[in-house]
Amino acid sequence: MGSMARQAVKNLKDLCRHQARGVTYMPRPGDGTPRAVTLIPGEGIGPLVTGAVVDVMEAMHAPVFFETYEMTGTMDRVPTEVVDSIKRNKVCLKGGLHTPVGGGVSSLNLQLRKELDLFASLVHCANLPGLPTRHDDVNIVVIRENTEGEYSGLEHEVVPGVVESLKVITKFCSERIAKYAFEYAYLNNRKTVTAVHKANIMKLADGLFLESCREIAKKYKGIKYNEIIVDNCCMQLVSKPEQFDVMVTPNLYGNLVANTAAGIAGGTGVMPGGNVGADYAIFEQGASAGNVGNERLVEQKKANPVALLLSSAMMLRHLQFPAFADRLEQAVMSVIREGKYRTKDLGGNSTTQEIVDAVISNLG
Template sequence: MARRSAPSLLRHLIDPSTRINPKIQSNPWLSNSRSVTYMPRPGDGAPRKVTLIPGDGIGPLVTGAVEQIMEAMHAPVFFEKHEVFGNMKKIPEEVLDSIRKNKICLKGGLATPVGGGVSSLNMQLRKDLDLYASLVNCVNLKGLPTRHKNVDIVVIRENTEGEYSGLEHEVVPGVVESLKVITKFCSERIAKYAFEYAYLNNRKTVTAVHKANIMKLADGLFLESCREVAKKYPGIKYNEIIVDNCCMQLVSKPEQFDVMVTPNLYGNLVANTAAGIAGGTGVMPGGNVGAENAVFEQGASAGNVGSDEIVKEKKANPVALLLSSAMMLRHLQFPSFADRLETAVKRVIAEGKHRTPDLGGDSTTQEVVDAIIESLD
């Protein structure tokens, strides 16, 4: 059988319901951001089993919050829980098999030890499942004070290659070689994902982030791929920005950005910067997506396992994972449940009575959960 090209494959996986819904735009709690997400669309809306990885640190607290609220909503999902911790040498095969079978996973943060030669389980998950696209939506939430207004940035990051993939070795004692591998296939694939996302979500501009002035071959190939794909989407404005200038522009005028497409390492830095500008890592949803599987988790990685004090006091912020769960529900073709969850979360944030310490309050995770459950009605 002839293999579909990437654009036709992506359109094949998209349901027409991913288009902007007028009912969503009329909802005051959803209209301040584009709520529709572009993901592969497995299944037909029937109740679905979801692999759940609580993870380290605050992970059990925030995944527990999701479980409570899903139960309160009577959402048509049920969880298959697996214990995975960041200090493991690798992700157990039964966990990978569970995700491949269910095609969907929700996970808390997994700690990555600094140094010591221990590889990141997050990276292993992305590589083994070919989760080639990371998507983080950095948007201002009503009622949450930030230095900048009108921020609504989607960072789409290539997830499988580049210097962030950890290909390094010691050549001789005292000399380490770290490899940055960029391929045309992966660069075109992520560029097509970014432009399809922009097209299907009524976004106007795609900005490619690079350092091709120095890494002329590697980042040059990434840019060349983005330019070729951009020609196929004449209705979407395309521009490019060097990564150091991008960081400066983000902190000075972030509202100029719409959809950003980046190689692996730059995307991690850009997404965390944009998240900090829009309200903090505790409120930014995200997902890692491939042609077959998707893993939803907190969008920005900085501090995603939390401090021991936050865990002890049970004051972890569940908002980011709850909004990621709304993305997951849309992915599973349950848009009404996604809207209901997102509306309740945003209403609680806007009211400001129940906020965890990272958002300027003193509420516990459970108090936030209780407020959101009450707001569901």
């Protein structure tokens, strides 16, 4: 054996010994100090699934503790003590809240996003191992502008029977969300960012959004940039979703695209998400919680906690506790892969508590 071969073998042995020992993490004072997290249990199934997260966090001795505040969707506005708590803790975990349909009652979800300037909604829609779906290889991240567009809340009745609703698009917010999407793609080794729009009709509003995305795209040479009209996007999502990687959208389109992608990848019950800004973050079920008020699920205690458990793993990573996030994600994935315990929306009949117990037993 020549000298170069012997050196190669020595290097390999050194590498194996290093891997066997593991990489030592040298903590700084206070790194493991438990972090306060504002908890809003929500309504309907909300207390069930947030309670599941609390149980799992306690079982894995995660370095967080919760400040709990009750809210209902019928409140006129978000209580001041809730906003103060989130501003103090910087992070919130939230169950679903009812949003009244019509009637002029403002959505508390929108109030929170505007009050805290949570400008980016992120939903990760991906196949879970062991959970069969119509399409394979789905791994889409939908990043949605969260503060303006059709959700600006600027509506008024011009004359009886005629209502004007304003869609507001600004260059500042469009560039901000585009930069967030490209930064996410760059830091997570994603290859493509696709902007979703309707600029063929809304030439000024969506045109401004597209111009902003194009300007930001020029600064990220290693990431491919595409554009797609929203109606074609919906057709492509249900026929060939694996073509999409990171998608950046104005407010309303993002809501539709994220829910469609979630349905393709396994349903809203397994899709994590969060609403983030420069200073604060709220983690919750990624796609619309259409079953928030499902009384049968509440009575039978069979709500699916997977989406919020995965969202809480995102929260742990956001708090810079990646080892705890990895343990939680792997435990949830193990339960899904084994297929023994699944709630009704995933083809099973398990209770929320049975899922929680299975996840805890897989924490390893």
